[in-house]
Amino acid sequence: MKYGQLSHFSHPNHPLHLHNSDVPFNCDGCREVGLGSRFSCPPCNFDLHTHCAAAAASPAPLRHPFYPKCAFQFLPRPPGDAPRYCNACGRDAPGFLFHCRTCGFDLHPCCAALPHVLEADGGGGGGLRLYLRRRASSPCHRCGRKGRSWSYRSGCGKYELHVACVTEMLVDSWQELYGGGGKKAAPWNGNIPRIRGAAASHHRIGSGKGKVRRCCEVAAMAVQFVISAVLGDPTAMIAGIVGSFIFR
Template sequence: MKYGEIMHFSHPHKLRFEYVEVPFKCDGCKEVGIGSRFKCSVCDYDLHKHCALPTAATVVRHPFYRKCEFQFMARPPGDLPRFCNACEKDVNGFVYHCSSCGFDLHPCCANLPHVLDAGDLRLYLYRKVGGSCHRCGRKGRSWTYRSSCKKYNLHVSCVMEMLLDSWHDIYFGGGGHGSNVTMNKGFMGNNTKIPCIRGAKINHHRSKGKVKRCCELAGLALQFIISAVLGDPTAIIAGVIGSFIPRG
């Protein structure tokens, strides 16, 4: 589908669709993005595609919460802090909210693909999995992408923490602590760095060829999950992100 210019209720100027290979902060949901966005040419205003073009239906349902009815809101309801049930990060802007159960989903999280086809590796989204996450080593917690071979598990929340910590190290000189990092519009530039996942180098008893292949598949899994979390699960973005992942 091709996009052009749109008018959005959250901004007085027209927003033009564009594709960028550097990170940006969405002014709708207040989360980081990369790839497809709608940008104002007059002022510094950006929206994820999912925030600029929310689902037209009045009520949205999600297969993980079959009894819930989610409605798109410009701001989280009430005065108490709220968090996204997918990535466990704070909700500070646009959100899909279920008033009956109180669940909240960031727009990009609500639209996470349930299957990511990475060629040699297929990844499936689960609400919970029994296996431990490659990054934190824990089970359960947030939504998880799991490979079809069941060797790779990554919490959506851990991927977001990796991104925030990494970019904080670059732009603020270290000290990032995942969801506690404040994403400012001004610090996004042309440089990004995304770390390797812990557990990429596993099973050293295998032959060197098998270990190398294992690392490649783990890195590929991370690339595609990051793409999905940032709101643009495309092979192009996955390739761009892959160039920032250290090889070792």
């Protein structure tokens, strides 16, 4: 097998090749949106997140620190007839997933691989460290609520972002491309669509224009890095691409 090439059970007729592009795609494994690195077959319009492509590689169960008693097994489709949802982001899980038969918990492959610490470099020595948490301990910067899903919280405790909120911003913004979760509904025009709602905030801060401006800057940086992680390619290249269109 050549480097950057993969034979995968989900697409047996052709090998998949590793590509890196700023064109959004819909993963044929987990059925979620992606950006950046993917294994794809361009003639068949078939794409897999790198995490989804690797999910079935190991027969050993997946262990996650948020669920120490769970043994997650990879499944190409959800078990049973009832709809399943991801315990990390709260979205439906109609495709590839990790499932614990004992507890009934499910995780998208990309959600299962979310980094537990994100280092967001704000420039000028003003960085931000975000920690993944199973439950939000303060109101989400985006929706103003505590519950819902896993979240990323800043080390200073001022910024909290639900993984679900970030995912919803992506899906809502790219709806015109994916027509409710399917393949692209219109020809690609070369422009990354703006993420609607990324600038909105329910976070209350102290008075003063300087404080407001700094809060918005740091919050935008936090959103940028959480988005890159949720997309399944938390690299500097993708973070830069995402950061270029958060506030357009």
